[in-house]
Amino acid sequence: MMPTVRGRGEVDAYFAKLPIDLTKVLRGAARAAATVVADEAKARSRSTEVAEAVKVATKQEDDRVIAKVQVKGKGAYIAPWLEYGTSPHFISVDESQRMGMSIGRINQMHKAGSLVINGQFVGATVHHPGATPHPFLRPALDTKEAEAVAQAQRYINSRIARGRVTAAPEVDEQ
Structure with missing residues (x-):
């Protein structure tokens, strides 16, 4: 007699x-980990506009x-x-002092140390002294890496148990 399998x-x-x-569980875990880093990046940003543009995406x-913490929008x-700072540069140069050059060309010449127009800029000329870097993305990862991994593990543990896998809802991309 043959056994019956039900x-x-x-x-x-x-x-x-x-x-x-x-895969849904792993995407959810990656999103949970990336959210920890994104929240830290938002807190470290000196700019409200930049903080509001920090997003998390998974695929x-x-x-x-893959989970990404990115600045979009x-x-x-x-x-x-903000992250890397800027070198000193000209934002605008008065037409009378351009000598037919674009702002980009003037900045290029200035970096080479060859720009001299009457020894000094006046009028509608604006020279930006540069900005000091204020990193916020990389330090967020460096300081929150362990917490992010722990958050991912908590997420996985909440979805996987003996005899069952509770799939995460479909992940919405931002």
Whole structure:
């Protein structure tokens, strides 16, 4: 007599769905970890516009789950200047002093040390002295790395238990 197996369809369906559910759990864990770093970056930013532009995004690429803390949207253009600082540069130069050159060309010549126009700029000429760097992204990762990993582990633990995987809801990208 042959043994009868029951529930095979349910077991097969469970195992077929498992990789999808685990990917959702891993994306959720990556998002949880990245959110810890993003919150720290927002707190460290000197600019409200930049802080409001700090976002978290996750994606699956081949067999990898990727989480990003990025600066996107309004205010994002300020982030590199804040993170890395700026060199001294001209913002505008009075037309009478340009000698037909663009601001970019004047800045290029100034960096080479060859720009002299009557020894001094006056009128509508604006020279920016540069900005000191105020890193906020990298220090956020450096200081919150362990906490981010712990948060990811808590997320995974809350979704995976003996005999069950509670898939995270679909992840919305920002």
